[in-house]
Amino acid sequence: MKTISVRKNVLAENDLIATRLRERFSKNNIFVVNIISSPGSGKTTLLERTISSLNDELDIQIIVGDVQTENDADRLRKAGGKAVQIQTNGACHLDARMIQKILEGMKFDGPGLLIIENVGNLVCPASYDLGEDVKVVILSIPEGDEKPLKYPAVFHRAGLMIIAKTDMLELSNFNPQAAYRNVAQINPSIKCIQLSAKTGEGMPSWFEWLKDNVAKKISS
Ligand SMILES: Nc1nc2c(ncn2[C@@H]2O[C@H](COP(=O)(O)OP(=O)(O)O)[C@@H](O)[C@H]2O)c(=O)[nH]1
Ligand SMILES: [Mg+2]
Numbered sequence: 001m002k003t004i005s006v007r008k009n010v011l012a013e014n015d016l017i018a019t020r021l022r023e024r025f026s027k028n029n030i031f032v033v034n035i036i037s038s039p040g041s042g043k044t045t046l047l048e049r050t051i052s053s054l055n056d057e058l059d060i061q062i063i064v065g066d067v068q069t070e071n072d073a074d075r076l077r078k079a080g081g082k083a084v085q086i087q088t089n090g091a092c093h094l095d096a097r098m099i100q101k102i103l104e105g106m107k108f109d110g111p112g113l114l115i116i117e118n119v120g121n122l123v124c125p126a127s128y129d130l131g132e133d134v135k136v137v138i139l140s141i142p143e144g145d146e147k148p149l150k151y152p153a154v155f156h157r158a159g160l161m162i163i164a165k166t167d168m169l170e171l172s173n174f175n176p177q178a179a180y181r182n183v184a185q186i187n188p189s190i191k192c193i194q195l196s197a198k199t200g201e202g203m204p205s206w207f208e209w210l211k212d213n214v215a216k217k218i219s220s
């Protein structure tokens with residue numbers, strides 16, 4: 001059908017640009033993370049804490065996508081980070097062309113860490129390669145432990161699942177073991193970290209994961 005072939009072409013063009021971006025990031029020793037999750041699951045808060053803790057050790061650049069507003073980039077700059085905002089004006093995901101375009105005006109030559117906070121939702125961003133090394137999916141406690149089964153594509157393509165807002169576990173019937181069982185059905189090799197950006201519990205595992213991967217990228 002016509003709509004299907006148009007969508008295929010869009011994705012094929014996106015993949016081409018993403019491949020070029022990936023080559024460029026590799027050449028410059030930049031480890032790239034594409035964070036995908038529902039709105040409100042805690043992406044920007046996690047990044048604010050990441051900047052506060054790792055800014056002295058790593059060169060970190062953040063690109064944030066939202067449908068509208070510059071709010072998140074403002075928050076991240078206030079936290080001491082280097083952050084730029086992409087407003088998609090309606091699109092439910094970032095695409096590789098948007099990343100390519102914003103990089104043109106940016107001085108970030110590496111080595112270091114580029115974190116992309118994607119537009120909040122678990123569906124559209126899963127299909128668009130941004131040239132990242134790894135997709136990280138965040139599942140926060142209030143969302144429920146069955147979401148990997150309902151939105152399998154993003155959980156299938158992610159290399160790391162973060163279970164966020166663990167300080168809210170007592171208030172909910174979210175069962176981390178059930179979340180692991182559910183995600184294992186979709187992606188048996190996914191890594192998992194539990195954390196709370198509010199209390200700091202589990203945050204060192206996330207920091208170590210980032211630092212290890214940046215070090216590996218530089219030495220590869
Ligand atoms: N209890 C709790 N709330 C959190 C945590 N992380 C973020 N939040 C709250 O969740 C809401 C959405 O956070 P935000 O970082 O803007 O989410 P984003 O839309 O995914 O970027 C805000 O009210 C945060 O204060 C956490 O670890 N624990
Ligand atoms: Mg945000």
